[in-house]
Amino acid sequence: MSLIGHFIAGEVVTDAPRTLPVYNPATGESNKTVAVADSATVERAIEVAQAAFPAWRNTPPMKRARVMYRFKELLEANADKIVAMITDEHGKVLDDARGELMRGIEVVEYACGAPELLKGEHSKNAGPAIDAWSEFQPLGVVAGITPFNFPAMVPLWMYPMALVCGNTFILKPSERDPSAPLFIAQLLKEAGLPDGVFNVVNGDKEAVDTLLSDPRIEAVSFVGSTPVAESVYRTACNHGKRCQALGGAKNHAIVMPDADADDAADALMGAAYGSAGERCMAISVVVAVGEDTADTIVEKLKSRIAGLKVGPGTDASHDMGPLITQAHQQRVASYIDRCESEGAELVCDGRQYSVPGHEGGYFLGASLFDRVKPGMSIYEDEIFGPALCVVRVDSLQEGMKLIDDHEYGNGTCIFTRDGEAARFFTDNIKVGMVGVNVPLPVPVASQSFGGWKRSLFGDLSIYGPDAVRFYTRRKTITQRWPSSGLREGAAFSFPSSK
Ligand code: NAD
16 A cells, blocks of 8 residues: 655654555555645644745746746646546546646646736826826735536636645645656656645545645636535635535537538537536537437437447546446446436436446446426536436527526637627626537646636636636835926825826
8 A cells, every 4th residue: 555645844744643544446446645734744744835835836837837848848847647646536538637737738838927927007197297107016825626527627617726826835736646746746746846835634634624724825717616615616606715616517508400410429429428428518418409419429329339349448448437336336336327217318327337346436328318407417417427418408599598598608619600699608608618520629838727607606717818817916006206396295096186
């Protein structure tokens, strides 16, 4: 058994009053445990991050960016190792793990523009001989709490931007796949980041609760399920902290009658079943406009599902790996159990999927539910597994109303050849990230990522330009240097430019 520790003050620390097992979901076996931080360990990390803040705050943005340049090179040089760690503990196929790492590296690349991003805003002659400008000042110690499904990418959505803005950072990664974030922390040190500027504490609710209540933590970025996101947001706000908390999703794809059905079916296969459906941007509902469109898309999906290769992520021929835990595998299976009793049609049944030689692995095949309706739990809940619903509607407007009425508003897309329909959709739909013939519309690093409704609590999205706003505090300075000719005496009216 090896023990995965914390990273505090530039050292791996293995203090562990409690530990939790870390599984390989492709085998169901565990030969690692992860240290679970108690309040004392978290408080030590906060103390270290607070002590490192003054020097890091005063480090020129260009020098902070140079650390990111070296960090990017180290991430690329160690990509095979990181990807293997992700697949070992998460289960996703190696190519998919590489994709998540590359999307994380893109945020590091964007963070390299820190000198440009932080140069502020200036108004020369805002008044007579008066100049005014706004600066973006760092907040202090900030924390990030991340989910299991992207153990490298989601932390990388947060700390490269927080660090180049001059903050120090404490990451609390998912306890289910903690190796990659811990390894990456050591690369930051190798890239030249001063000790204490970036720290990792592994753990669960106890560690999170300590971060949320400690007055030395200025801001919290959270990504995870909606119930936890909402509770983290409320608690952080009650403690006077700035918070952005990204939650769950139920992403719908509209397929219009004029769409290329083969292209749409191919795109939907990857978007629904890639990473075993454990993506916050996964498509989990197909909204087919018209009965003919629905019949065609269901047939095309059915034949593609028959050819889907499910097995350990380490085998490059596989399309989809296992679910994260046995409990989650059983939860997803319980929705398949309910499909027919709720009145939907079970077109493909992914239960009892066994991979020879990996009988202990948490595998499910792909499931497809047709004639799904609002009100059914398979429609309302985020299943977060390889299960795709098909809802049949008569018009684009009816499909859009379904999407608007759903509690989540993370991502959505439309497959069509009609520009007018696409424009109407992008203009009016109540969802934060929208694709047109793009099934996973994950914004690039120079845009910001965030959903609407109960998919995001807070005002600012993650990474991109919003991250500069989130991880800094604006200070506006109005200045003049009076010379003898400018002296005006006391003025009692409110200052204005006369
Ligand atoms: P989760 O909510 O169970 O856990 C997320 C983090 O919160 C983990 O670090 C975990 O240790 C911690 N945590 C769990 N329960 C807690 C509690 N009661 N109090 C305090 N902290 C707690 O989520 P998960 O299962 O790891 O990840 C899957 C979820 O994340 C899905 O709902 C998915 O949609 C969502 N997600 C959303 C986005 C997005 O950008 N909106 C991205 C990725 C994942």
